[in-house]
Amino acid sequence: MVRGPVRVAAVAVVAAALTLTAAGAAYAEASYGEITLTGGGGDYSGTVTLPPGFPSTTFTSNSRASASVPSGSSNWISAATPWGEEFGSSQGHPYVNLRPAADAAGSPSTTTYVFDAPTPAAGWGFALGDIDSDTAVVTALDADGDPVAGADLGFEDVFNYCDASPRPSGVCSSGPSAGEPGFDLPAAAVGALSVTLTGNGPDTGGASGWFQPRVALSSLTVEFEWQTGFPVYHTWFASQLRSVAGVVTLDASTPQAGVELTLTGPSGEVIATTSTADDGTYSFPGIAPGDYEVTMTVPDGLVAVGPSTLPVDVAEEDATGVDFDLMPDDTEVYEVPGTVTDPDGEPIPDAEVVLEDADGDVVAETTTDENGDFVLPDVPAGEYELIVTPPGGSPTEIPVTVPVEEPLQVTADPAPTPTPTPTPTPTPTEEPTEQPTEEPTASPTPSPSPTEEPGEELPDTGAGAGPATVAVLLVAAGAAAFAVRRRVIG
Known part of the structure; x- marks a missing residue:
């Protein structure tokens, strides 16, 4: 029976609006991390959620009470600051407030952020604020778990978020006006394996520093120590947003609607799925910087011209032109x-x-x-x-x-394959041991006395042996000889 050739000329065009299905919130003005915090003094834990594609992040801290996660409505970083120029205003986005382990020298708190996969090597960052009467030491481990060089921690600069307009009036009301001199700034020192921000001592407001790591990280640690006053510091996380876009066509000319595409991360995890619009275009917006793959699900009756999976690098910029082409499957x-x-x-x-x-x-x-x-x-x-x-x-x-x-x-043979029975190894047979022929043993001559040893001569009585005695001896000797003969012959 021959059914072929079978050929499908094209995929039915299905009107489909571009959709994006992905975990996480929608990020509009800026891609700031959403933060949760649980626990109590000396034993806090929490999470940081950044755009789709950024690895899940958890943290622990032995900060003294009370730590908190303010909403960002009354204290924020303005878009006019160096940090804000990169990531936008933090107004309305949460940050975490942490303290030393104790308000005493030599009692720093340790806060460690752990990423469940290596972070992107560019395009995201964190800012430490209110470093005025305290010291913060930043260290990290790379994707292999080795210490990161201080230069690769990506320290950008110090700034004061009150030196901008608009600015949070509650924190910055007592300082000079934006653009004027006199704003407090922490001192920064980039070491071999760390970056240290040191406040000037007075308990002021707005003194900050910011970072954009230059290598992938597996963890990030901040040690925060008291100097004077009432120490507390803020931490913001943010990521730039990237997008991947392309078009799917038939025979390099006809747009194909309703073709499904999947975006996966470096570990093979599905980040998002979408389908092409009526004009054959698709897009994955709002993802974190990094390396991805886009896979096209080839419709029935068509074959991909070239690969159906393409690598995409959006660490530095958006990716456009991630296009796929299809053709009818003419295979018989x-x-x-x-x-x-x-x-x-x-x-x-x-x-x-x-x-x-x-x-x-x-x-x-x-x-x-x-x-x-x-x-x-x-x-x-x-x-x-x-x-x-x-x-x-x-x-x-x-x-x-x-x-x-x-x-x-x-x-075919419906019977199961017999399992061969192992042949037992024969036990070696021992050669019979030749038994020595038993030598005939003569019967001992009856002893006239129990005190006499066999084989000794009879004692001489001086009377000599009478006829009866001789007869008895002859009969006994004959019987013994007959017995010996039977043992030898029989």
Whole structure:
């Protein structure tokens, strides 16, 4: 039976609005991290959630009470600051307030952020604020768990978020006006494996420093120590937003609507899915910087021209032109029918039928019906191996050339393959040991006295041996000789 050639000219055009399905919130003005905090003094924990594609982040801190997560409505970083020029205003976005372990020298708190996968090596950052009467030491581990060089921590600069307009009036009302001199700034020192921000001592407001790490991190740690006054510091996290966009066409000209595309991260996790619009375009907006892959699900009846998965790097900028092309699948395909019987010609139902190509890949598979019949559909022309395995039986393999001229007739063994019984190793037979021939032993001559040793001569009584004595001795000697003869002969 030949079913092919089968050809589908095009995919039906389905009107579809561009959709994006992804975990996380929608980020409009700026991609600031959403922060949660639980626990109490000396034992806090929390999470930081950044745009889709940024690894999940958890943290722990032994800050003394009370730590908090303000909403950002009354204290924020203005868009007019160096940090804000990169990430936008933080107004309305949360940050975390932490303290030392104790308000005493030598009692810093340690706060460690752990990323469940390496972070992007660019395009995101964090800012430490209110570093005025205290000291903050920043360290990190890279993707391999090794200490990060101080220069790679990406310290950008110090600034004062009150030196901008607009600015939070509650915190910055007592300082000079924006643009005037006199704003407090922490001192910064980039060490071999750390960056230290040191406040000037007076408890002022707005003194800050910001970072954009230049390598992928697996963890980030801040040690915060008291100097004077009432120490507390703020931490903001933010990420730039990237997008991936392209178009899907048929024969490099006709836009294809309704084609599904999937965005995956570096660990193979699905970040988002979408479908092409009426004009064949698609987009993945609002994702974190990093490396991704876009995979097109090829519609039935079409084949991809070139790869159906493309790598995308948006660490530094958006990616456009991530395009895919399709063409009709003109491959001729055929049905491969057949019947499976046992050696007596009886049909074998429920036998597994598998067709493999030269590389051992499965091209088609099915099972036989109650009459032992099967049909393998949609098989391109070529050379294959047919493997038939009855239930509980042994596989039978035969070469098959497609298209077939007539239904295949396969004889298979429904009996299970016998397990060979191991042949016991014969135990070596010992050669009989030759027993020495027993030498005849003469019967001892009766002793006239229990005190006499056998073999000794009879004592001389001086009377000599009488006839009766001689007769007795002769009879005894004859009996002994007869017994010896029987032992030797018998």
